[in-house]
Amino acid sequence: MxxxxxxxxxxxxxxxxxxxxxxxxxxxxxxxxxxxxxxxxxxxxxxxxxxxxxxxxxxxxxxxxNPHRPFGNRNAAKQNRMIEIGWIHKSNQRSTQIRKNKGGGTRKTEIPRHATKVEIIQQAIGLFFPNGLSSKGPLTNFNFDLWDFADREIDANVTVADMYERTKLPILRFYLATSQKTNDIGNTTDA
Structure with a gap:
């Protein structure tokens, strides 16, 4: 307009x-x-x-x-790491996992990252054999070993930190592997 x-x-x-x-x-x-x-x-x-x-x-x-603050994966720098421990019992050339209702199960526990096989076994014995007894019998009746998550025997010198680095898993699982001790005659002791 x-x-x-x-x-x-x-x-x-x-x-x-x-x-x-x-x-x-x-x-x-x-x-x-x-x-x-x-x-x-x-x-x-x-x-x-x-x-x-x-x-x-x-x-x-x-x-x-704060220049001393760590970068990257802060969990990896911790002195202790969380792991899972289970119990596998070997009898008659069959390995069976001991369930929770029989005194086994999978337990989560914290362990130093530089712990070796012997230290992990001691921790597992404390969990599954309180006061030296379990549902399978006394502590003295068993041979002990430690297996990884794939049921393979673990090398004695490998640490928890090494296993985390090698497997890249968020949480490691170990198994306390037990078997009955044998007598001089070659028979197993009563379970």
Whole structure:
């Protein structure tokens, strides 16, 4: 609409100027309901991004203040590690896992990361043979060994940390492997 045509509706020139400014502003940013919602969403996302970068900057600043703070896998740097220990009994060339209701089951325990086979066996004996007794008999009637999660015998010099590094498992499982001791005659003792 030209200025002469608009003057018939709005006689004052200031009113016509305000109207033209208002119309131009509305044309540049249309205010539909959808656009309003998108604008609010964009503002929220931008605020979340700023908050996230601020927390990252604070975290980096904290790392700069404490240069001795370890990087990487902090669980691997711990002095003790959590492991699972089960009990497998071998008799007559058959290996059977001893279940919880028979005094076995799988137990979680914390052990030093540099513990070797002997230390793990001692820990397992303490768990499955309280006061030197178990559901299978007294501690003195058994030969003991330690197996890994794949039922293979573990080397005597391997540590828990070595096993974690080698297997890359989140938690290691060991098995206390027992078998009846044999007499001089070659028979097994009573169980």
């Amino acid at each position: 030209s200025d002469e045509e608009l003057s018939s509706y709005l006689p004052h020139q200031g009113d016509r100027i305000r109207l033209r400014v208002h119309v131009r502003k509305e044309e540049e940013t249309p205010r539909t309901k959808k656009n309003k919602l998108l604008t609010v969403l964009q503002e929220k996302l931008e605020a979340a991004r700023k908050k996230k970068t601020t927390s990252k900057e604070e975290h980096n600043l904290e790392d700069m203040r």
